Amino acid sequence: MINETPYPLLGEAVHFVSHAFGLVGDDEHLSQRLNGFAHESDFNLATANTLIDEALLIPLRRIDAAALNHVENWLTQLLADYKTIVLTVPADVADRTTVLRILPYELFIPSTVIFLNQLPVSPNVSRWFEPIDTCPIEEVLSWWMESFGVSESELLDFIGQHYLIDESASRDLLVCWKTDATLLDISSLLEFKMSGKPEIRHLVFWLILAKAWQYTLQSVAKRFGYEASWTFTEIVHAVYREHLAEFRPKPAAIRATLMKEIKDLDELVYLRNALKKHCLRPLRQIFIEAASFDEKRARATLTKIETDALSPNFLYFVEHGWGRYYALCGDYEEALTHYQKAFEHAVYRAGRLTRQILKELLVLAVFLDDSAIIKHYYRWGCVMGLFSGLGDTPEVSEIKPLQKAFTKLFFVN
Numbered sequence: 001m002i003n004e005t006p007y008p009l010l011g012e013a014v015h016f017v018s019h020a021f022g023l024v025g026d027d028e029h030l031s032q033r034l035n036g037f038a039h040e041s042d043f044n045l046a047t048a049n050t051l052i053d054e055a056l057l058i059p060l061r062r063i064d065a066a067a068l069n070h071v072e073n074w075l076t077q078l079l080a081d082y083k084t085i086v087l088t089v090p091a092d093v094a095d096r097t098t099v100l101r102i103l104p105y106e107l108f109i110p111s112t113v114i115f116l117n118q119l120p121v122s123p124n125v126s127r128w129f130e131p132i133d134t135c136p137i138e139e140v141l142s143w144w145m146e147s148f149g150v151s152e153s154e155l156l157d158f159i160g161q162h163y164l165i166d167e168s169a170s171r172d173l174l175v176c177w178k179t180d181a182t183l184l185d186i187s188s189l190l191e192f193k194m195s196g197k198p199e200i201r202h203l204v205f206w207l208i209l210a211k212a213w214q215y216t217l218q219s220v221a222k223r224f225g226y227e228a229s230w231t232f233t234e235i236v237h238a239v240y241r242e243h244l245a246e247f248r249p250k251p252a253a254i255r256a257t258l259m260k261e262i263k264d265l266d267e268l269v270y271l272r273n274a275l276k277k278h279c280l281r282p283l284r285q286i287f288i289e290a291a292s293f294d295e296k297r298a299r300a301t302l303t304k305i306e307t308d309a310l311s312p313n314f315l316y317f318v319e320h321g322w323g324r325y326y327a328l329c330g331d332y333e334e335a336l337t338h339y340q341k342a343f344e345h346a347v348y349r350a351g352r353l354t355r356q357i358l359k360e361l362l363v364l365a366v367f368l369d370d371s372a373i374i375k376h377y378y379r380w381g382c383v384m385g386l387f388s389g390l391g392d393t394p395e396v397s398e399i400k401p402l403q404k405a406f407t408k409l410f411f412v413n
Contacts, residue, residue, distance in 0.1 A: 005348035006091035006099045011037035014048045018055035020215040043383045064201045074115035084251040090351030092313050094262045102261050106254045109239050129237040136210035138178040144203045271310050279305040293328045316346035327410040336364045355384045366402040
């Protein structure tokens with residue numbers, strides 16, 4: 001069994017963004033909720049938005065409400081595009097590392113560049129993306145002091161007054177900000193006020209963005225190695241130079257690139273083509289028309305798929321096949337069990353087929369009048385457009401089409 005899905009879970013993405021900005025602070029309850037959500041397989045946008053609001057947007061609102069709108073728009077669009085990709089682009093033969101090498105360049109980097117370019121008051125962020133050893137936090141401090149006429153001695157005095165420390169300790173803290181990978185006591189920055197200088201909100205806001213960018217670079221280095229973080233920076237630099245503010249990543253174009261890259265994985269091309277030719281296509285042909293269902297051929301083909309070298313990557317397809325097999329044989333309880341396994345393996349992996357698996361699963365659950373199963377998969381059904389999401393359970397009008405679909409899908413004359 002493959003434990004790590006190719007696409008990161010929505011909860012993992014929310015966890016990353018929240019901790020990148022570093023505004024969670026010492027709120028233990030919020031941290032526990034973020035950690036718990038990171039392990040949930042549901043694509044629960046309602047919970048995602050709630051946690052992002054508490055962990056990021058509410059604290060930022062206290063700093064710069066105008067800039068907050070740009071942050072909120074950026075994250076909303078980013079999650080919407082990510083949802084489109086996860087629910088439409090199959091990543092069956094790819095592992096997490098492969099996807100994380102592709103997706104940032106096709107979605108995260110362009111979206112982030114657009115976001116930074118749209119901010120009205122900003123430093124020269126292109127310096128952050130130079131393929132040289134620069135510190136975004138130091139860049140922000142230098143920009144702010146120059147832009148708003150604040151000398152280093154004035155900043156040191158303010159730091160000392162705020163933290164109740166002497167000049168030497170203030171200078172040490174400023175050096176840490178300039179040279180270290182993180183800001184010290186960032187939650188305290190939310191209360192940072194400068195008498196007579198409302199521009200302090202710009203400083204705090206950009207220090208937080210700089211910290212988030214450095215956290216991202218650290219994460220790339222931790223996952224792929226230090227050299228990979230330099231490559232990452234070089235690509236960001238190229239994207240920043242090439243893309244104008246009006247550019248927006250198009251999910252359709254992103255899907256096309258991901259599909260091409262995933263399919264062209266050198267070590268898997270031959271195996272994938274063999275699996276398609278000898279296993280997947282014959283199985284699809286067997287199940288095209290329920291009336292022509294060949295039980296013997298279906299069982300033989302499914303057994304063959306289970307022994308294929310790529311079978312761990314296609315467990316969703318195998319379980320889906322067994323689900324349809326048992327349903328067409330009239331063993332609906334056994335079929336439902338396999339459909340549940342199929343969906344478990346399909347999420348964040350199977351692209352468009354995930355919706356078809358869920359629809360057939362729900363058709364069986366409705367036929368068996370299994371309200372617990374329907375409730376369990378209700379949220380995914382809403383995400384995939386099978387239910388409206390207006391209540392906690394499907395409307396009667398939403399159940400009827402599933403009832404009618406049973407005969408067409410599973411009944412053999």
